[in-house]
Amino acid sequence: MSCANVPVELEAYADGELDLERDIAAIARIADHLITCADCRAEVSSIKQLSASLRKHLPRHSANDMLRMRVHNMIELANVPAASTLSPAQRTTPTTSIASARTTGSLRNWRTLALAAMALFAIVTAHDVATSNAKRGAGDGVNQDLISAHIRSLMSDHLVDVPSSDRHTVKPWFEGRINFSPAVFDFAADSFPLAGGRLDYATGHAMAAVVFHRGQHAINLFIWPSDSADVDVSSTSKDGYNISTWRRNHLRYSAVSTLNSGSLAQFAALYVARDSVTGAVQR
Amino acid sequence: MDPAEQSRFERLVLCHLDAAHNLARYLTGDAADADDVVQETFLRALRHFHGFAGDDARAWLLVIVRNTSYDFLRKKMRGRFVSIDEVPDLAISDDSHATNVDQQLDWARVAQAMQSLPLEFREVIVLREIEGLSYAEIGEITGIAAGTVMSRLSRARKRLKSILAQKQSASSDREAR
Numbered sequence: 001m002s003c004a005n006v007p008v009e010l011e012a013y014a015d016g017e018l019d020l021e022r023d024i025a026a027i028a029r030i031a032d033h034l035i036t037c038a039d040c041r042a043e044v045s046s047i048k049q050l051s052a053s054l055r056k057h058l059p060r061h062s063a064n065d066m067l068r069m070r071v072h073n074m075i076e077l078a079n080v081p082a083a084s085t086l087s088p089a090q091r092t093t094p095t096t097s098i099a100s101a102r103t104t105g106s107l108r109n110w111r112t113l114a115l116a117a118m119a120l121f122a123i124v125t126a127h128d129v130a131t132s133n134a135k136r137g138a139g140d141g142v143n144q145d146l147i148s149a150h151i152r153s154l155m156s157d158h159l160v161d162v163p164s165s166d167r168h169t170v171k172p173w174f175e176g177r178i179n180f181s182p183a184v185f186d187f188a189a190d191s192f193p194l195a196g197g198r199l200d201y202a203t204g205h206a207m208a209a210v211v212f213h214r215g216q217h218a219i220n221l222f223i224w225p226s227d228s229a230d231v232d233v234s235s236t237s238k239d240g241y242n243i244s245t246w247r248r249n250h251l252r253y254s255a256v257s258t259l260n261s262g263s264l265a266q267f268a269a270l271y272v273a274r275d276s277v278t279g280a281v282q283r
Numbered sequence: 284m285d286p287a288e289q290s291r292f293e294r295l296v297l298c299h300l301d302a303a304h305n306l307a308r309y310l311t312g313d314a315a316d317a318d319d320v321v322q323e324t325f326l327r328a329l330r331h332f333h334g335f336a337g338d339d340a341r342a343w344l345l346v347i348v349r350n351t352s353y354d355f356l357r358k359k360m361r362g363r364f365v366s367i368d369e370v371p372d373l374a375i376s377d378d379s380h381a382t383n384v385d386q387q388l389d390w391a392r393v394a395q396a397m398q399s400l401p402l403e404f405r406e407v408i409v410l411r412e413i414e415g416l417s418y419a420e421i422g423e424i425t426g427i428a429a430g431t432v433m434s435r436l437s438r439a440r441k442r443l444k445s446i447l448a449q450k451q452s453a454s455s456d457r458e459a460r
Contacts, residue, residue, distance in 0.1 A: 011437040015411075017418050017429075050440055054412040057393045061308040062301040067318045071300060071325050075292060078284045078329045216314060 003039040010040060014047035064216040065154050065258050068240065140238075142203045143254075147241045149202040150220045150256040153209065159218060160196030160211050170197040174208050182208040182223040182251060185274045192219070192267050212267070217259040219267060226252035233268040235261055244268035248275055284329065292332050295340040302341060302414055303348045309409045310352040312398050316359075324351045345414075345424045349406065356402070396446045404439035411436055 007030045012018050018027050034041050063071070153159050162173040171184040177199055186194040192212045200209040205224040212219040231247040242261040245254045246268060253271070257264055284292070303324055308317040324347050335343055397405055403425075410421045418429040418436075427435070 009433070011440075012418065012433045015418070015433075015436075017433070046444075047440065050444055051412060054393065054408065054443075055415075058397065058409075058413050059394060060301070060413050061305045061314075061317070063304040063321065064318075067304065067321060068300065070318075070322055071297070074322070074325050074329065075289060075297065078289065078292075 003037050003043075005033070005037075006040060006043070007033050010043060011047060014044045015051070061216075062258070062260065065151070065218060068258060069151065069154070143236065143238055143243050145203045146220075146222055146243065146254050146256050147238060149200050149207075149209070149222065150218075150241065153198065153200070153211075153220060154218060159198065161198045163196040165194045165196075167194060170194065170210065173197055174199075178206055178208055180208075180223075180225050180251060182210065183271075183275045183278070184210055185271065185278070187212065187267070187270055187274075190270055192270070214257070214259050214263060214267070217257050219255055219257040219259060219264070221271070222254045222256065223251055226250060228252075233265065233272060235265050235268070237261055246272060248272065284332070288332070292329065296328055296332070296344055299341045299344050303344055305413060306345055306348045306406070306409055307352055309397065309405055310349070310402060311355065316355065320348065320351050320355050323355075324348045327351065339420070339423070342420055342423050345410070346426075349424060353402075393447070396443055399446060400439060400443060403435065404442060407432060407436045408439050408443065 007013070007026070009018060009023070009026045010030060012023075013027070013030045018030075020027070034044070162170055164170050164173075165186060165188065167184045167186045171182070174182060174184075174197060184194070184197070188194065192214055195211040195213050195218070198209040198211065200207045200220075200222065202222065207222045207224040210221040210223065212221065226247050227250065228247055230249070231245075233244055233246040235242065235244045237243065241256055241258055242264045243254055243256050244261075244264050244267070245252070247253070253268075255264055255268055255271075259267075300321070304317060304321050307320040307324070308314065311317050311320055324344070327347050328344055331347075337343060397408065400408070406425060407421055410416045410424060416424075418432040421432045421436075422429045425432070
């Protein structure tokens with residue numbers, strides 16, 4: 001930039017932050033300047049370009065399941081009259097700053113509090129599930145059940161029975177434990193690395209749960225037998241959880257995660273594509 | 284907190300959990316620290332919610348995230364906390380503004396460059412480019428005037444551009460070899 005008279009508000013002009021009425025004088029001044037100054041024109045386009053590039057590339061770190069649950073619990077606890085449920089020592093914990101909580105015994109109290117909160121949350125969730133299942137249609141009930149299974153897997157610290165990123169370990173593990181053979185793939189190259197497998201039970205079915213990671217998000221892919229014909233991927237969301245569901249070769253697949261719906265749909269599409277290539281060969 | 288207040292909190296504040304986490308993640312630069320900061324933020328938010336009468340709950344929550352992050356970092360860094368007023372602007376080479384930054388960037392490199400920015404630059408970039416906030420909103424959260432937001436954003440972008448340009452030329456040097 002070699003222009004010696006760069007207008008003061010050039011950045012705001014490039015950002016579209018100048019107001020047509022309030023800043024009309026500045027806009028006119030800059031417009032005049034830009035007609036004759038190639039340097040400043042280049043600068044405006046450079047600012048816009050960088051801004052667009054950052055918007056495209058900078059990752060937005062959303063909260064993971066565990067944190068989401070902790071915050072939920074905190075709000076639930078705030079609803080309970082503090083004096084009746086917590087000892088004075090526990091009650092002082094939340095006011096202690098995090099840095100000192102890490103280095104003192106109050107961390108233990110905090111953990112106790114968190115565990116109590118989780119138990120409460122589990123009860124509340126179970127109750128919600130029970131009532132909502134009674135109220136809602138079958139499809140909604142299935143999704144709610146799957147979300148509960150997803151939350152349960154994260155809460156109990158029991159995400160996988162067979163921790164492995166090798167699909168040749170995970171797939172055989174299911175044989176003999178369930179009476180169907182789920183397709184298991186690893187998408188590490190597409191940033192969905194396989195984390196392992198687990199048996200689960202939801203909506204009245206024994207299920208294979210294949211677990212993947214995307215950043216800090218866990219994806220539970222529930223697989224169970226279905227009599228229906230093949231159905232393409234459809235996506236829905238509920239209470240901050242996204243679900244992508246499809247049916248193939250008499251199996252139903254439901255991927256559940258707090259991962260954003262676009263990425264989860266991408267995951268589902270990858271799975272279906274891989275399944276139609278390799279699945280045909282295997283079967 | 285009574286149930287009505289609780290549902291008001293969920294409706295107004297909880298929906299900004301991701302924005303809160305994102306800002307904490309960029310300010311602390313660490314996933315576990317960000318989780319701690321967000322928990323502390325929500326404790327503070329719950330405690331002070333009765334005093335919230337404004338209409339911009341996101342800005343209100345992000346102010347708390349910012350304060351909590353700065354408190355946390357001050358304790359963690361113990362004096363290694365440098366204000367941007369002490370950080371000299373890098374000399375910008377003449378061709379840096381002509382570099383097409385977009386072409387060869389991947390998010391990992393941009394994220395790395397972000398972490399090397401001073402905090403007060405990083406936060407205006409996060410608020411502007413990820414959260415899409417106006418100068419006025421950013422000013423409300425960071426406690427500076429809109430004009431200062433503009434100059435800070437300008438300095439932050441120049442610095443980021445220069446870091447990315449350096450990395451870019453370094454990597455193309457490597458490829459040339």
